[in-house]
Amino acid sequence: KKYQLELKFCEMVINEITKRKHQGYSYPFLQPVDPVALNIPTYHKIIKKPMDLGTIGQKLKGGQYTNAKEFKADIDLMFDNCYKFNPESDGVYKMGKNFQAVIEELWAT
Numbered sequence: 001k002k003y004q005l006e007l008k009f010c011e012m013v014i015n016e017i018t019k020r021k022h023q024g025y026s027y028p029f030l031q032p033v034d035p036v037a038l039n040i041p042t043y044h045k046i047i048k049k050p051m052d053l054g055t056i057g058q059k060l061k062g063g064q065y066t067n068a069k070e071f072k073a074d075i076d077l078m079f080d081n082c083y084k085f086n087p088e089s090d091g092v093y094k095m096g097k098n099f100q101a102v103i104e105e106l107w108a109t
């Protein structure tokens with residue numbers, strides 16, 4: 001009951017950021033990183049807690065977040081993973097920065 005409004009806000013955020021208009025920079029984050037498909041066999045050696053928007057959406061729908069703070073922690077984890085793995089010069093790193101700025105803007109509303 002207490003956090004219902006907060007979690008509704010989280011639902012709005014995820015619905016917005018998974019829209020097609022963000023796909024130019026959101027696509028690396030929409031589903032779990034697939035180290036086989038991406039040919040990055042070291043990924044799970046470097047990233048101990050993978051996170052992506054697909055998983056976040058499922059956790060939200062499944063009532064696995066108590067409040068907005070826990071939801072945002074997974075969003076932040078997703079980007080931290082991206083910056084840890086991808087070189088600063090990599091396009092995906094830059095997409096992460098771009099996408100995170102969009103989300104932070106939304107989060108602040």
Ligand SMILES: Cc1ccc(Nc2c(-c3ccc(O)cc3)nc3c(C)cccn23)cc1
Nearest residue numbers: 027028033038039040081082085086090092
């Ligand atoms: C050789 C190489 C170098 C970098 C990447 N990064 C990368 C990632 C990625 C996203 C989040 C993350 O925490 C780690 C990786 N997602 C992609 C996609 C969807 C396409 C191309 C590259 N991508 C892939 C292969």
